[in-house]
Amino acid sequence: MSALMRWQIGLQLPKSSISVLLSTTIALTLFCLAVSLYHTVLLKPLPYPDAERLVKVEYQMHDEQGRMNAAAFNYQSLMHLYQQPHDFEEIALVHYAQELLLSHAEAPLLETGYVTPEWFSMLNLRAELGTTFNAPADLDRPVAVLSHQAWQRYFNSDPNVLSQVLQLGKQSFTVIGVAQAGFQNPVLTHTLQQTDVWLAWDFNLNIPEARESWWSRYPRDLMLAKLKPAQNRAQVERDLSQSMNALWQQNIDTQGYFKGWQIKIALQPLRELATGNGLGTLLSGVLLAACALLLMVVINIANLQLAWIASAQRAMAIHSVLGATRKHLLWQQWQPLLQLFLLAAAMAVLFTLLLLKVTKPWLTNLHPALDAVSLNSSGIVVVMGSSLVLSLLLAYVSLRTLRSSDLNQYLQQSGKGAVFVVPVWLRHTMIVSQLTLSSCLVFFMSDVAIQHAQHLRHNLSLPLANKYALELYFSAPVADNSAAMSEVITQLQALPGVTQISQARSPFDENLITWDLQNVVTLERVNPYGKTVDEHYFALMASQLVAGRNFTTEELLAKSNVMIVNETFAKSLGGAEQALGTQLSFNLSAGAEAAGQIVGVVADIPLPHETQTWPKLYNGRKSAKRLLIAVDETHSLSRSLLNQALADLPYGVKVHTFDTLNEQRWQALFATLLTTVMAMGLAAFVVLIAIIGIVGVVSYSQVLQLPSIALKVALGATRGTIWQEYGGQFLILLAVAGGSAALICAVAIDYLTWSWSSMWAKLLCTILVMSLLALVCMVLPLYKRLRQPLFNALHGAE
Secondary structure, eight states: OOHHHHHHHHHTOTTHHHHHHHHHHHHHHHHHHHHHHHIIIIISOOSSTTGGGEEEEEEEEEOTTSOEEEEOOOHHHHHHHHHOOTTSSEEEEEEEEEEEBTTSTTOOEEEEEEEOTHHHHHTTOOEEEEOOOOSGGGGGSOEEEEOHHHHHHHHTTOTTOTTOEEEETTEEEEEEEEEOTTOOOOOOSSSOOOOSEEEEGGGOSOOHHHHTOSSOOOTTEEEEEEOOTTOOHHHHHHHHHHHHHHHHHHTSOTTTTTTTOEEEEEEEEHHHHHTTTTHHHHHHHHHHHHHHHHHHHHHHHHHHHHHHHHHTHHHHHHHHHTTOOHHHHHHHHHHHHHHHHHHHHHHHHHHHHHHHHHHHHHHHHHOGGGGGOOOOHHHHHHHHHHHHHHHHHHHHHHHHTOOHHHHHHHHHTTTOSOSOOOOHHHHHHHHHHHHHHHHHHHHHHHHHHHHHHHHHHHHHTSOOTTEEEEEEEEOSOOSOHHHHHHHHHHHHHTSTTEEEEEOSOOTTSOOOOBOOEEETTTOOEEOOEEEEEOTTHHHHTTOOEEEEOOOOHHHHHTTOOEEEEEHHHHHHTTSHHHHTTOEEESOGGGOGGGSEEEEEEEOOOOOTTOSSOOOEEEEEOOOSSEEEEEEOTTOOOOHHHHHHHHTTSTTOEEEEEEEEHHHHHHHHHHHHHHHHHHHHHHHHHHHHHHHHHHHHHHHHHHHHHHHHHHHHHHTTOOHHHHHHHHHHHHHHHHHHHHHHHHHHHHHHHHHTTOOGGGTHHHHHHHHHHHHHHHHHHHHHHHHHHHTSOOTGGGGGOO
């Protein structure tokens, strides 16, 4: 007998087989996805030689109070450590950037990586064509190695690409190689760097002034190192912190701005970087939730299995009399279960492959480490093995409930009575377990969905329609950047529909660092996030002034040291009115005239990457190459239109990057949106599975109890008494399930260090809602049965 036929017979519902198969497939698909994510990110070895010894070297600057102000190298310290790698076996440097490939007809924007030769050896990055940088001599030669993807996309896999010249910005590079396909970039930043071309390190984009600085910080300059065998990472951190701090102190003014500051070196293993920002905890939670959901489905199938045994006991008794052994009976139980689980598992594997293929770009947007996620043989083995074990376990447990002597006695009684009846305690356990698991899952899923939905709503309140962000590139020398940008803005203002232009960077495309400032009067140190904007920025971003005034054009032309702060920072200064007139200085020794003065307070601007609004200070300065443009509702802009408008200028101006602010916001919010939708969908699915399971157990229980109910009614019991008796029993089960769910959730909340005070009300509401649903699942079938004549049920009473 097939598995699907068995479920039809067991439930006497023609469509039940589809629901069983579908629910099992969905649960196994989610389990397969969770296993794939967990294995790839947390268990699968990184594809680099001696990956366990590879670390990112982080240069941390701590202020006089011990707080980390920034984690970025200055160029002098970076090169000093690279040129004297006595604490490491090997060191590689990389400088990430984006540049226009001007030698290509379409001038595409490429992701570039300026690297030292060690980059290729440490990461086992080999050339499919030509060669890579393999000697220090390559550092000062303008050479390039194309990625395999860039070679295919921009050069049509041309085997004669070697020796071709690439014009990237103002520098020309000669192609010496094409990298092998399938290279996995290491996770060194919060966003995945899909490098299109690797270039010689000495030609990186750090300006000459920056290369001489000991205090400027450049987050795009990164260091990858390989520890020596058996080397203690903590000891290396201490030694390097001491030596690098001493070196830095010798080259800065220790009595000025950096008085009391310290340098610390942190070595972050690549595996930890790949699981940073709570990704490991998140994936563990996803896997645990998938297991709980699969367990709920298994409990539902177990209920159907037990119901089928009760209906098929005559056939089983005949088989037993005819010589069927326990092994034969076990196979009879196992075969349909195995068919069901293997069919569902095969469909789950196919769905998982499809989902991973479709959602790969989205997963990468969630976290760069998820770019490597794939369904490999290990994941397939786990899913298939789990299906095999679960089906066998269900068959074995169901067989253990039967005894051969009972089957023989059943036939001797001419099929009267029942060999098998699901014990009351088992039925109650199924109800409690379903309700407990579903309450826990719905609580966490709904909490995640609510928090992310609120974040979405908060960010979408900012009006960004018909607003654009762009970065310009000047291919010809520019003697006066301010004058050149004025000409650019004049040309762009002449375009139809342009209403506002701000010479500032998009808030969705920035990497702000904190500014260490001191109050000139109170000497208190403050550390807001700093950003430079012009006088048109706040109007374009629809950020209203709360107090004070905006920057003036005259102040920006004179480069006056004026500041505007957001409401969050103003609160730390005593409020909006108190903040106005406050003088803040980078260096008090430079005198009060060098301090900046706060002239205005603006409303907070909601941004996707800020779960809590950051304190911000805006300094009045114009961006050198970045613009924000707003147009009216009847017009739009494009890269080609902008390039056409700028073509007549004498600077060779081109649009380097171009996006709508709305696109940038949605890209930044995608992870939030995906998490919201997935959490809501999973919560709904859990509720559905719980209802199916509870209805199944309750219906079967009521069928078994119907003769007893009929007998009690015949003996004079009222229907009110029946409701009181069975309703009371069910309320006890609800109380046990609710208490169990509360205990499990409390332990989980404590482990996750969440605020219990903000969660208990949500947990109580979840338990009440799930209990009400379960109560409805009990009341409706019993109400229907009590309205029918109970005389026929007396024939089944024992």
